[in-house]
Amino acid sequence: MTVPEVDDEFDERVAAGLAFVRQRLSGQYQVDEFGFDAELTDQVFQPVLRQLYRRWFRTEVIDVKNLPADGGALVVGNHSGTVALDALMLSVACHDEHPAHRHLRLLGADFVFRMPFVSELARKSGATLACNPDVERLLEAEELVGVFPEGFKGVGKHFVDRYKLQRFGRGGFVSAALRTGKPIVPVAIVGAEEIYPLLGNIKPLARLIGAPYFPVTPTFPWLGPLGMVPLPSKWLIRFGEPIDTTPYADAADDPAVVFNLADQVRETIQTMLHETLELRPDPFAP
Amino acid sequence: MTAVANGSAADRARAPRVVIVTGVSRFLGATIAARIAADPQVHKVVGVDRADPPDELAPLLRDVAVRRVDLTEGASSLVKLGAEALVHLAVMSSPDAEGGGRAAMKDQNVIGTLQLLAACQQMPSLRRLVVRSSTAAYGVSFRDPAVFTEDTEPRDVPRGGYARDILDIESYVRGFRRRRPEVTTTVLRFAPFIGPQADTALLKFLARPAVPTVLGRDPRLQFIHVDDALEILRRSVLEDHQGTFNVAGPGTLTLSQAVRRSGRIAVPVLEPAMHAAASFRRGVAGLSLDQVDLFVHGRVVDTARLVREYGFTPRSTADAFDDFVRAQKPGAVITPALVAATEQRMLDMIRSVRETRGRAGR
Numbered sequence: 001m002t003v004p005e006v007d008d009e010f011d012e013r014v015a016a017g018l019a020f021v022r023q024r025l026s027g028q029y030q031v032d033e034f035g036f037d038a039e040l041t042d043q044v045f046q047p048v049l050r051q052l053y054r055r056w057f058r059t060e061v062i063d064v065k066n067l068p069a070d071g072g073a074l075v076v077g078n079h080s081g082t083v084a085l086d087a088l089m090l091s092v093a094c095h096d097e098h099p100a101h102r103h104l105r106l107l108g109a110d111f112v113f114r115m116p117f118v119s120e121l122a123r124k125s126g127a128t129l130a131c132n133p134d135v136e137r138l139l140e141a142e143e144l145v146g147v148f149p150e151g152f153k154g155v156g157k158h159f160v161d162r163y164k165l166q167r168f169g170r171g172g173f174v175s176a177a178l179r180t181g182k183p184i185v186p187v188a189i190v191g192a193e194e195i196y197p198l199l200g201n202i203k204p205l206a207r208l209i210g211a212p213y214f215p216v217t218p219t220f221p222w223l224g225p226l227g228m229v230p231l232p233s234k235w236l237i238r239f240g241e242p243i244d245t246t247p248y249a250d251a252a253d254d255p256a257v258v259f260n261l262a263d264q265v266r267e268t269i270q271t272m273l274h275e276t277l278e279l280r281p282d283p284f285a286p
Numbered sequence: 287m288t289a290v291a292n293g294s295a296a297d298r299a300r301a302p303r304v305v306i307v308t309g310v311s312r313f314l315g316a317t318i319a320a321r322i323a324a325d326p327q328v329h330k331v332v333g334v335d336r337a338d339p340p341d342e343l344a345p346l347l348r349d350v351a352v353r354r355v356d357l358t359e360g361a362s363s364l365v366k367l368g369a370e371a372l373v374h375l376a377v378m379s380s381p382d383a384e385g386g387g388r389a390a391m392k393d394q395n396v397i398g399t400l401q402l403l404a405a406c407q408q409m410p411s412l413r414r415l416v417v418r419s420s421t422a423a424y425g426v427s428f429r430d431p432a433v434f435t436e437d438t439e440p441r442d443v444p445r446g447g448y449a450r451d452i453l454d455i456e457s458y459v460r461g462f463r464r465r466r467p468e469v470t471t472t473v474l475r476f477a478p479f480i481g482p483q484a485d486t487a488l489l490k491f492l493a494r495p496a497v498p499t500v501l502g503r504d505p506r507l508q509f510i511h512v513d514d515a516l517e518i519l520r521r522s523v524l525e526d527h528q529g530t531f532n533v534a535g536p537g538t539l540t541l542s543q544a545v546r547r548s549g550r551i552a553v554p555v556l557e558p559a560m561h562a563a564a565s566f567r568r569g570v571a572g573l574s575l576d577q578v579d580l581f582v583h584g585r586v587v588d589t590a591r592l593v594r595e596y597g598f599t600p601r602s603t604a605d606a607f608d609d610f611v612r613a614q615k616p617g618a619v620i621t622p623a624l625v626a627a628t629e630q631r632m633l634d635m636i637r638s639v640r641e642t643r644g645r646a647g648r
Binding site for chain 2: 014021022025028032067111117123133
């Protein structure tokens with residue numbers, strides 16, 4: 001009795017899949033001015049990342065209500081894990097866990113856009129260069145923008161320094177939020193520190209391939225490609241209360257105000273990190 | 287006569303009586319010269335080029351006084367014409383194989399503009415100068431923002447010859463603006479032209495059945511439809527629009543998307559190989575360093591200033607490209623009909639396989 005129904009569902013899926021392929025092959029889809037391909041992201045990138053997010057890292061989200069339902073906002077998080085998987089998982093969290101299914105527009109270093117393939121994937125998944133004109137443009141277009149002000153200092157830090165926030169630079173991200181009057185949402189990501197515990201950095205090799213660092217972890221490069229499999233740590237992503245930037249609107253060009261506000265955001269994330277860590281005593285808990 | 291030229295605001299806004307157009311031996315120059323000549327307020331249009339216009343453009347130039355002037359030799363013969371507006375379109379975007387290659391292109395672009403602007407300085411009647419520039423003026427760098435506004439400064443000097451010429455041309459125009467601030471100077475940074483009639487090196491490249499692309503890169507492209515470019519040029523001559531403007535179709539297409547929409551096949555090539563092919567004197571397969579730069583970095587500009595100033599929105603890059611594709615149909619390898627037919631065939635095949643299996647199972 002149920003067999004025909006299952007068949008129909010199968011048929012529908014095949015038909016939908018083929019229709020998707022036809023649309024892609026004939027170029028009938030939209031790409032925004034930053035190169036963001038929403039259809040490709042929803043149909044291809046997100047489903048792959050979702051497996052990693054749910055099954056591998058068993059990610060849980062706390063206080064997703066702090067993420068605005070609409071309008072531009074700057075999501076600021078801690079960066080870690082040798083490879084920037086935390087940025088990708090944060091984008092899954094914003095899309096899957098938030099009722100409005102918002103796309104997080106990530107900001108990447110120029111290194112990302114220098115590399116072939118990586119640059120292509122980054123742009124198609126909605127990322128752009130971390131520079132103020134781009135951030136302000138995205139925020140004015142009411143997008144959710146994700147930034148990790150620690151940059152390489154965060155992702156490439158030693159395992160013993162885990163969950164210690166690094167310097168935040170000059171706080172260019174804050175001035176972009178001030179100029180556009182959009183709120184800053186601090187985010188603490190727990191779990192990314194344990195995926196590739198960084199024990200060393202082979203600097204000559206890094207220089208050779210033009211990378212910011214060449215990581216040595218308990219499994220990489222010893223196990224070859226197998227060493228690239230991230231350890232299955234337990235992840236918690238916690239969204240903090242939005243920080244209203246409108247009171248400082250006139251101070252976007254005042255380096256002291258910008259620096260202090262950046263420092264305040266940093267302190268908030270550090271406190272949130274400590275609190276969230278206590279909720280997860282075992283890094284590899286189920 | 288000359289005293290009137292720089293008078294009241296109302297006077298500034300009126301259409302010029304005598305207009306010089308350079309580059310009338312090519313489609314864009316000839317067409318805009320004809321459109322301006324058709325305006326009743328304009329008394330005389332003088333068309334200038336170093337070569338005689340080809341026969342197919344002759345009907346357009348019926349009401350235009352065509353003069354043969356090689357701008358690189360000096361443009362003093364234009365000074366005494368009493369021109370109130372000058373449109374400089376004699377800027378080449380790619381070398382012309384018969385016309386002396388890249389060296390001649392650079393001469394025409396850089397020296398030609400230099401001489402022309404020197405002549406403009408000596409025209410007391412001149413009120414309006416319109417110069418063709420390009421979005422290549424933004425250069426190429428991995429640290430560039432995704433979208434260029436008119437105020438973005440180039441970070442790195444581009445590799446392509448055309449882009450370098452454009453930077454030189456704009457620097458000469460800046461100098462002219464300082465020396466003749468009372469002349470309304472309009473610099474139009476055009477995205478690559480597109481349309482059924484357009485015939486640029488980039489479009490010839492995109493019209494090939496197999497389009498070489500750079501492996502691992504999918505640049506964002508932008509085009510301006512030739513008809514919209516002509517409208518902006520017409521308004522720039524007849525109205526008063528001081529400043530530098532990006533002229534492009536809003537939105538973007540990625541190169542892979544453009545190749546798919548035109549039914550072509552992309553052939554990814556390693557960047558060093560592409561670079562080497564473009565570095566040959568004539569460029570292998572019509573490839574130039576300008577194109578390699580574009581195919582690695584892509585280029586998208588903001589058109590808000592144009593739309594605000596002219597009150598005119600060019601058709602989108604996607605629409606302009608589709609207009610080009612309609613004219614290029616014969617060269618398509620993968621047509622939408624073919625894709626749709628294949629889809630139907632696969633669906634039928636799956637269904638028939640499952641039906642026979644279902645029958646065997648029962």
